[in-house]
Amino acid sequence: MKQEWRKQEKAIYLPKNKPERVQIPAFNFYVIDGAGNPNSEAFAEVVGQLYALSYAIRMSPKKNRAPQGYQDYTVYPLEGIWDLNEKGRANHDGSFDKDDLVYRLMIRQPDFVTKDYALEVIEWLKKEKPNPLLEQVKFESIEDGDCIQMLHLxxxxxxPASFEQMEAFAEGQGLKRASKIHREIYLSDARKVEPAKLKTVLRFWLEA
Structure with a gap:
């Protein structure tokens, strides 16, 4: 049976557009760290490289490179963990320049993808489709744990309006947001979907 996150992992990737508390276990990701405006060409290149790696694994059976335990699946969506640099954090009125953003972009990989295999795929791409960004790619296990999340439309x-709802929900349950760092999961392709119809999962961590 094909592994499809939209059908089999709805609680993680397709929440309702109201806040909820969730426990997110550890998953494996290809990750690239960066900084700057998400509307820049440099950002687009990072996104493209993460998808190149992810589709190299997805299509590996066609090149007789499939890992042990391979199962047909749908590539997971792009995700990002967002923060601000020191300059951005100094603006206490809540405003910030997008050039001051710091991010960790990532795409989750299926459980059958081991670290050794993930690193092999990076080496294949270095030979077949060289790109300096491949030197920056990491393969990491990341656990979000105890969080509040909701679907932002x-x-x-x-x-910010959705984050206000999430923070109010947390406070109503006697919980507190750990920091302004947060995760976004992009269910829509911003190049093809008009802004009013974008769907993004927003998630932040709770204080222990």
Missing amino acids: GPYDDE
């Missing part, structure tokens, strides 16, 4: 610039 609409433009990315309107996300």
Whole structure:
């Protein structure tokens, strides 16, 4: 049976557009760290490289390179953990320049992808489709743990309103947001979907 995250992992990737508390276990990701405006060409190149790696694994059976335990699946969505640099954090009025953003972009990989195999795929791409960004790619296990999440509908610039709802929900349960660092999961392709129809999972961590 094909592994499809939209059908089999709805609790993680397709929440309702209202806050909820969730426990997110550890998953394996290809990760590239970066900084700067997400509307830049440099950001787009990072996204492209993560997808190149992910589809290299997805299509590996066609090149007789499939890992042990390979199962047909749908490539997972792009995700990002977002923070601000020191300059951005100094703006206490809540505003910030997008050039001050710091990010960890990532795409989750299926459980059958081991670290050794993931690193092999990086080496294949270095030979077949060389790109300096491949030197920056990491393969990591990341556990979000105890979080609040919700589905945000609409433009990315309107996300603060959703985060306010999430923070109010947490406070109503006697919980507190650990920091302004947060995760976004992109269910829509911003190149093809108009801003008003974008769907993004927003998630932040809770204090222990």
